[in-house]
Amino acid sequence: MHLSPIMRIAIDCRTLLERKTGDRTYIANLIRRLPGLTPENDYLFLLHRPLQEAAEDTSWLACLRAEIHVVRNPSPRTWTAVSLPSFVRKHGVDVLHVQYIVPPVCPCPVVTTIHDLSFYRFPQSFPPRDRFLLQHLIPFSARKAHRVITGSDSTRRDLVEICRIPDGHICVTPYAADAIFQPVADASRLRTFRQQRGLESPFWLSVGVLQPRKNLTRLLRAYHQVLQKNRDVPLLAIAGKRGWIATDIFREVVRMHLNERVRFLGYVPDEVLPLLYSAAEALLYPSLYEGFGLPVLEAMSCGALVLTSNTSSMPEVAGDAGILVDPLSVDSIADGLSRLLHLDERGRQEVRGKGFERASTFSWERTARQTAEVYRQAAPRDLASTALDAPHP
Numbered sequence: 001m002h003l004s005p006i007m008r009i010a011i012d013c014r015t016l017l018e019r020k021t022g023d024r025t026y027i028a029n030l031i032r033r034l035p036g037l038t039p040e041n042d043y044l045f046l047l048h049r050p051l052q053e054a055a056e057d058t059s060w061l062a063c064l065r066a067e068i069h070v071v072r073n074p075s076p077r078t079w080t081a082v083s084l085p086s087f088v089r090k091h092g093v094d095v096l097h098v099q100y101i102v103p104p105v106c107p108c109p110v111v112t113t114i115h116d117l118s119f120y121r122f123p124q125s126f127p128p129r130d131r132f133l134l135q136h137l138i139p140f141s142a143r144k145a146h147r148v149i150t151g152s153d154s155t156r157r158d159l160v161e162i163c164r165i166p167d168g169h170i171c172v173t174p175y176a177a178d179a180i181f182q183p184v185a186d187a188s189r190l191r192t193f194r195q196q197r198g199l200e201s202p203f204w205l206s207v208g209v210l211q212p213r214k215n216l217t218r219l220l221r222a223y224h225q226v227l228q229k230n231r232d233v234p235l236l237a238i239a240g241k242r243g244w245i246a247t248d249i250f251r252e253v254v255r256m257h258l259n260e261r262v263r264f265l266g267y268v269p270d271e272v273l274p275l276l277y278s279a280a281e282a283l284l285y286p287s288l289y290e291g292f293g294l295p296v297l298e299a300m301s302c303g304a305l306v307l308t309s310n311t312s313s314m315p316e317v318a319g320d321a322g323i324l325v326d327p328l329s330v331d332s333i334a335d336g337l338s339r340l341l342h343l344d345e346r347g348r349q350e351v352r353g354k355g356f357e358r359a360s361t362f363s364w365e366r367t368a369r370q371t372a373e374v375y376r377q378a379a380p381r382d383l384a385s386t387a388l389d390a391p392h393p
Helices: 022-037 059-063 076-090 128-144 153-163 187-197 216-229 247-255 273-279 294-301 314-321 330-341 345-360 364-378 381-389
Strands: 008-012 042-047 067-070 095-099 110-113 147-150 170-172 203-207 235-239 262-266 282-285 305-309 323-325
Touching: 008 022, 008 076, 022 042, 022 095, 022 364, 076 095, 095 364, 110 128, 110 364, 128 153, 147 153, 147 364, 153 170, 170 364, 187 273, 203 216, 203 273, 203 294, 216 235, 216 247, 216 330, 235 273, 273 294, 282 294, 294 305, 294 314, 294 345, 305 314, 305 330, 305 345, 314 323, 314 345, 323 330
Parallel strands: 008 042, 008 095, 042 067, 095 110, 110 147, 147 170, 203 235, 203 282, 235 262, 282 305, 305 323
Antiparallel strands: none
16 A cells, blocks of 8 residues: 655755766755655655766665656756745645745745855855845745754854844754765775876875865965974965865965975865875865864874864864864964874873764764754644654655
8 A cells, every 4th residue: 555655845956967066065965865864755856967967976765665757947046946945836735845045935944054154254255246136035045944954063153143043933954964974994005096196205295175264275375384494394285176265375485395295186086085185294274264174074084183273163063173273363273283283192092982982972873863953843833743643764
């Protein structure tokens, strides 16, 4: 006997077609788990282009108990406002889940995940047009949505302050490192990888899009400061695609004559990152602002030591397992680098152990369960009460 689903939930999965970002990591890990954790619901995963155009591997989607729909629109600018509500109405969707921007009018309740409000805290990190749109659309979307999901208490506080929405309207569902992030113990494989990347010498690692918010200019100045006092300093490898105003970073390297000490690796795909983290002495992540800071957990899961900022969400993520610095102070970052440099082997193992323990406290399965509960809260009352009574695996 076929039982009707309790809820039909549509999820905007367009970021699956792009190269790795925090938004893509979030949605990929969520939809991997939701159908199995809540089989009583029907899940519809929505794309704007065919899967064949994806920048990363999406073959795993075929194993999920879900419908995949390509919702086409002649203009990408009207996909959310026009195509999405039309699809929802036609397919009898009970709850729609998007990231950031919600449709201005929608026939069903909408849940939005807002990962951060960096466009407000650090507007200089965005091109003027993007900044203008985000500063208008995100607060509107936060107030329009039935529920707002975010990954940290830091961003929850920002949402209350900036978007003027009630605290009870927001659900914090902390994220986690993907299961692929584990130490690579094969010494031969690591050695080959390092040779291929020109990283035979010990190196510190920075990961993230090359943009002002990642604070690479101050990191480079702090690195240069440490080099003046001690030449036995690891190389600095910077992994990430070019973003807004990236040229300032390259100029700083030239100005401080760091060309022989700094390696720009460009964009690094997911499958390579565990090798990079495992080979690195430490991750340097003194970002000015993060909604969550996934690289901190990724690095800890692979056994790398972590230096990160004492602001926004990063203390929540790192706990006592990372070296925390003031990202606005070059001297503070330099002091943190010196602490890394002078850790003996026993100290390194102790910090590494704390990192493994800290990373293990975060779970995508827990995130998915909490998200399913948000759907239930956002659903029409009759569906929500039915979902509450449904058996769960």
